[in-house]
Amino acid sequence: MSYYRLSxxxxxxxxxxxxxxxTNKFEPDTNSVDVVFLYETDRKLRSLILDAIERVEIAVRTQFxxxxxxxxxxxxxxxxNNFHPKFKHAEWLKKLETEVLRSSDDFIRHYKSKYAGFPKIPIWMLTEVMSLGALSFGYNGLINDQKxxxxxxxAVAQHFNLHHKKLGDWLHTLTYVRNICAHHSRLWNRLNPTKIKIAIGYRQ
Structure with missing residues (x-):
């Protein structure tokens, strides 16, 4: 690992x-062993966080x-018309199309060879290659008009016993955190730009 990465x-x-x-001076008793320990702790933390986010992502994908x-x-x-009028639907579809075309999964190749309309694919296939960011964006584009x-x-958020806005906030934050972890960036001591409320009480 480079000095710059450790900095x-x-x-x-x-x-x-x-x-x-x-300054270039350090707190008393600071040493390189402690710094490397923090680095290794952060690396293990990212691994644990990715494992947890995977479970959340798959669960939300399923309900979506x-x-x-x-x-x-x-x-x-x-x-x-199935989304909010202000939702950037065309932009979302373009992103999804890119993710489908980038996929090398067998089920994508099979669908392309057998059915017309590719890269438009059924929702249950699409969510298998949909990124967490695209999922978060799509969820926030859903209509929620009681009147x-x-x-x-x-309907999606109720499965997790969450208010729909809280689920949207969590998906946005988890996307940010997942990108940090996936790119092996520093997660420890990092300020999250999005403030979210912790939901007290949930069903497993």
Whole structure:
């Protein structure tokens, strides 16, 4: 590992001068062994976080798939009328198309060889190659209008005993954290730009 990579772990131990500027001096008793320990701890933390996010992602994918598939059928995700009017539906579909074309999964190749309309594929296939970011974006585009009786976000979030807005906030945050972990970036001592509320009480 490079010195520059390690610098993020020793930075908090650098002393500041009277103008609050970071100096090249360190807190007493700071040593390289402690810095490397922090690095290794962060590496293990990222591994644990990725394992946990995978479970959440698959669970939300499943509920998103079931709801879209049962209510709007196999290609319901391609109809902009099934989403909020302000949702950037065309932009979302373009991102999904890129993810489908990038996939090398056998089931994608099989569908392409046998059915017309590719890269448009059924929702239950799509969510298997859909990134967490695209899933989060798609969930937030769902309609949730109590007056009209269309509460698609609520229908997905209810499975997790969460308010639909909290689930949206969590998906946004988990996407950010997952990207950090997937790119092996520093997770320890990092400020999350999105503030979310912890949901107290949930069903397993």
């Amino acid at each position: 993020g772990y020793w930075y908090p131990f650098r002393l500041r001068d009277e103008q609050n500027q970071t 798939t079931y709801h879209i598939g049962h209510k709007y059928l196999a290609f319901g995700h391609t109809d902009k 009209s009786g269309i509460e698609d976000k609520k």
